[in-house]
Amino acid sequence: MTQSAKSNFDAIIAGGGLIGLSIGYGLSRLGLSVLLLDAEDTAIRAARGNFGLVWVQGKGAYFPSYADWTMRSSELWPNLADELQDIDGPKLGLHQNGGLSICLSEAEMQQRFDKLEYLRVHQNGRFHFEMLDRAAVKEIMPGIGPRVVGAAYCAHDGHVNPLYLMRALQTGLIRNGGVCLSNSPVSDIRKNGSTINVSTPKGNFECQRLVLAAGLANAGLAPMVGLEQSVTPQKGQIVITEKLDQQLSLPTLLLRQTDEGGLMIGDSHEDCGFDTSVSPTVVSGIADRALATLPALADVGVVRSWAALRVMSKDGYPIYDQSETMSGAFAISCHSGVTLSAAHAFDLAGYIAEGELGQELDGFSQRRFDV
Ligand SMILES: Cc1cc2nc3c(=O)[nH]c(=O)nc-3n(C[C@H](O)[C@H](O)[C@H](O)COP(=O)(O)OP(=O)(O)OC[C@H]3O[C@@H](n4cnc5c(N)ncnc54)[C@H](O)[C@@H]3O)c2cc1C
The missing domain is CATH 3.30.9.10 (D-Amino Acid Oxidase, subunit A, domain 2)
Incomplete structure (x- = not known):
């Protein structure tokens, strides 16, 4: 991550994990000048320790907008992979040939079926799954043990190398003219007219759009822009x-x-x-x-x-918010940052560039916890 001679950017991202990199890359491919600020190497980083699934089955079974958003991201993933393929570096290792939830008892089979069937019935016809019996699972995984009763198969699922994904997003961001600064945690945020001023130990920067994507540190940063992120x-x-x-x-x-x-x-x-x-x-x-x-x-x-x-978050679903008191400031926290990387790079970055979160994200505000 390099020094920046420039101090004024269209957008600043606080956080160099998968959320910040996906949105930062997305904004840069739309032509915005982007500065990505990351904290020290000792910071907590989910993006460097995750499992790498691009997973749809079961997601949002009882939160239809989340099921739609997850499905949208899974559909966008091949486009993201194609785009990132042009970037130098190792292949992402994306495979979207489906995934299995293995069941070790009839009770697990029934539970899985109930959840996925609920999801299928309450979605708009896009979500499909199949319950496989033991013989069908054995054809796919010949080495299964005697306790395997069956599995749920979902063609929308897949996996990717999350570290190569981060590397490709960062390389793409820099190739598009973006700047990444490490050891530069955001320490203060102020509004000055229509500009947002961001302070770090490496200097102060200005922007029109600020995205807080600092993972667990969002809980401390969000109040600086008049928001709350209870993660x-x-x-x-x-x-x-x-x-x-x-x-x-x-x-x-x-x-x-x-x-x-x-x-x-x-x-x-x-x-x-x-x-x-x-x-x-x-x-x-x-x-x-x-x-x-x-x-x-x-x-x-x-x-x-x-x-x-x-x-x-308290219910496990993402929190997407924009500030009412500091226009241009957004706060984004989520689990499933690998799965949602494509939706973040394309759709969410588009909304942020326009300055307004799309309607399909209305239900994801922190306000849902104010009951
Ligand atoms: C064990 C495990 C397994 C997972 N498996 C999957 C999976 O299979 N599929 C999937 O989709 N998701 C999975 N996830 C979730 C996924 O890893 C996260 O959703 C994603 O990494 C969150 O990224 P993030 O950018 O919000 O947070 P982080 O990766 O935690 O990044 C936050 C960044 O913010 C920086 N930062 C902190 N404070 C500041 C500050 N003040 N200013 C600027 N920057 C700051 C930090 O340096 C850090 O780089 C898994 C997570 C874990 C832990």
């Missing part, structure tokens, strides 16, 4: 195996195989504040379920594990 951390732990021949042709909620061959195993959820330690008990719980799915994993070496913090 809290939720820990997820992930285990990585040694590189293997192809074991999985499709990702599941618990297991995915990267293009390089390693298996990622994850899907834990813990509320334990800002603690990012890896705990053997949780890791062994993750491993137990993985072994029930694919028993051959018992002989596979684990090469590393980590924990990262999800950016969670």
